[in-house]
Amino acid sequence: MNIGIVCYPTFGGSGVLATELGKALADKGHNIHFITYQQPVRLSGFHANIFYHEVRVPTYPLFDYPPYETALASTMVDVILNNDLELLHVHYAIPHAAAAYMAKQILAKQGRKIPVITTLHGTDITLVGRDKTYSPVVTFSMNESDALTAVSENLKEETFKNFHIEKEIEVIHNFVDVKRFHRRPVDAFKKVVAPNGERILVHASNFRKVKRVEDVISTFLLIREKIPATLLLLGDGPERTHIEDSARQCESHKDIKFLGKQEQMEDILPIADLFLLTSEYESFGLAALEAMAAEVPVISTNAGGLPEINVNGYSGYMSNVGDVEDMSRNALAILQDDQSLKTFKANALAQAMKFDIDKIVPEYEALYKRMI
Numbered sequence: 443m444n445i446g447i448v449c450y451p452t453f454g455g456s457g458v459l460a461t462e463l464g465k466a467l468a469d470k471g472h473n474i475h476f477i478t479y480q481q482p483v484r485l486s487g488f489h490a491n492i493f494y495h496e497v498r499v500p501t502y503p504l505f506d507y508p509p510y511e512t513a514l515a516s517t518m519v520d521v522i523l524n525n526d527l528e529l530l531h532v533h534y535a536i537p538h539a540a541a542a543y544m545a546k547q548i549l550a551k552q553g554r555k556i557p558v559i560t561t562l563h564g565t566d567i568t569l570v571g572r573d574k575t576y577s578p579v580v581t582f583s584m585n586e587s588d589a590l591t592a593v594s595e596n597l598k599e600e601t602f603k604n605f606h607i608e609k610e611i612e613v614i615h616n617f618v619d620v621k622r623f624h625r626r627p628v629d630a631f632k633k634v635v636a637p638n639g640e641r642i643l644v645h646a647s648n649f650r651k652v653k654r655v656e657d658v659i660s661t662f663l664l665i666r667e668k669i670p671a672t673l674l675l676l677g678d679g680p681e682r683t684h685i686e687d688s689a690r691q692c693e694s695h696k697d698i699k700f701l702g703k704q705e706q707m708e709d710i711l712p713i714a715d716l717f718l719l720t721s722e723y724e725s726f727g728l729a730a731l732e733a734m735a736a737e738v739p740v741i742s743t744n745a746g747g748l749p750e751i752n753v754n755g756y757s758g759y760m761s762n763v764g765d766v767e768d769m770s771r772n773a774l775a776i777l778q779d780d781q782s783l784k785t786f787k788a789n790a791l792a793q794a795m796k797f798d799i800d801k802i803v804p805e806y807e808a809l810y811k812r813m814i
Contacts, residue, residue, distance in 0.1 A: 443473070444529075445473065445527065445528065445530075445810065446477055446525075446527045447460055448514070448518065448532040448533065449476070449478055449534065449538070451485075452648075455616070456533045457533070459561075460531075464485075465484075465489065466799055468492045473491045475495060475525055477497065477514070479496065479499070480496065486705070493525070495520075497517045498513065499513045510537070511540060512544075515545045518542065522545070522549060527556065528557075529558075530545070530546075530557070530559070531810075532558065532560050534563050535562055535580050536576060538560070540580075540582075540583040542587070558586075558589075559590075559809065560590055562611070563593055563725060564724070568597075568604075568725065581605045581606060588813055589809060589812075591809070593615060596725065597726070600725075614802065614805045616731060617801070617802035618731045618797055618798065620735045620791075622708050622735075623707070623712070623735035624712075624737060625708070625712055625736075626712070631709075635713060636672055638670065640670040640697075641715045641777045643662055643715065643716045643718055643773075644717050644718070645658045645673070645674070645675050645717070645718045646704075646733075647677050647719075647729065648678070649677055649681040650679050650680060651722075652723055654763070656685060657720035657764060657769070658675070659688065659689055661718060661720065661766045661773065662694075664766060665773050666694045671777070672699065673718075675700045675701065676702075676703075676710065678702055707732055711738055714736070714738045715777060716739055716773055716776060716777060717729075717740045718741050719741070720766075721748075721763075722745060722763050723746045724743075726748075726750070726751065727748045727752070734757055737787045738790060739757060739758040739786035739790045740758035741758055741773045741776075742758065742759075744763075745763055757786070757789050758776070758786065
């Protein structure tokens with residue numbers, strides 16, 4: 443199949459999922475055409491049947507805000523016509539679903555039909571899409587898509603609750619390439635991070651308010667009172683400066699390390715003993731799933747779609763949003779005993795296997811074939 447994939451090229455979960463899906467489909471022999479404004483961060487190396495088409499947005503003095511959506515729709519039309527695409531799969535409703543509808547109508551005038559699948563990822567529905575500035579367009583675009591998918595049952599429920607959707611939403615969970623993340627850690631790397639055998643805790647996110655990274659710091663400090671530990675914070679975003687300033691005021695600030703954006707998460711996660719995810723809401727929690735695939739148990743909130751992947755008392759523990767005392771107690775229950783940690787690590791891997799790439803990608807392939 444010749445498939446067009448439209449996504450954000452950044453470190454967010456929607457862009458990561460879209461890129462990994464495209465790479466997996468290419469490995470199965472499909473031709474994949476990425477359409478976005480810059481090369482996706484997870485799209486590295488040469489792939490004979492993966493193509494990247496950059497959306498260029500001309501700037502004119504007339505425009506205070508460059509019309510990206512118009513440029514995106516025009517690029518979609520060009521790529522579809524010149525590469526004989528059979529299907530367009532857009533990730534994140536805003537503005538991709540609306541641009542896809544525009545492209546579809548342009549092509550229809552030329553006698554060309556192209557099915558459009560829209561995958562909902564989270565804040566495009568739960569936050570941005572509900573803003574009255576965007577809601578009518580988001581609702582219309584979703585209903586005009588030929589198929590709708592959501593990455594969790596929770597996100598499907600939230601979509602039906604907040605929008606007037608006239609069609610079924612198929613849940614196809616996010617996935618992880620377990621083989622990529624599950625490998626023996628580099629002992630030398632681990633000794634550099636924790637030279638005295640400290641427990642290593644990791645958090646990864648885009649440092650937005652919804653991630654509640656200050657709760658990660660608070661949870662870690664409570665853990666640090668009981669056992670030697672170090673915290674690695676991966677990612678970047680609007681809250682990082684504030685969080686970093688706060689961390690510097692702590693007595694244990696030398697044990698808190700900000701590593702910034704990291705593309706090769708599979709090199710870092712395997713050295714961790716525990717993953718912390720304290721978000722106010724997660725439509726799914728892809729970062730937590732990647733940690734599990736690296737055999738790292740997860741301490742998380744019970745918000746959104748997280749209960750669909752993190753099994754309380756098995757692959758980790760869940761707490762109410764903001765309950766850092768409970769999170770620290772649960773973390774210590776895992777970390778203080780080597781045998782307990784070993785058991786939770788094995789369970790985390792077993793749970794991740796349920797969302798392995800080889801099990802989920804065929805669900806997308808089946809959907810594509812039905813649409814085509």
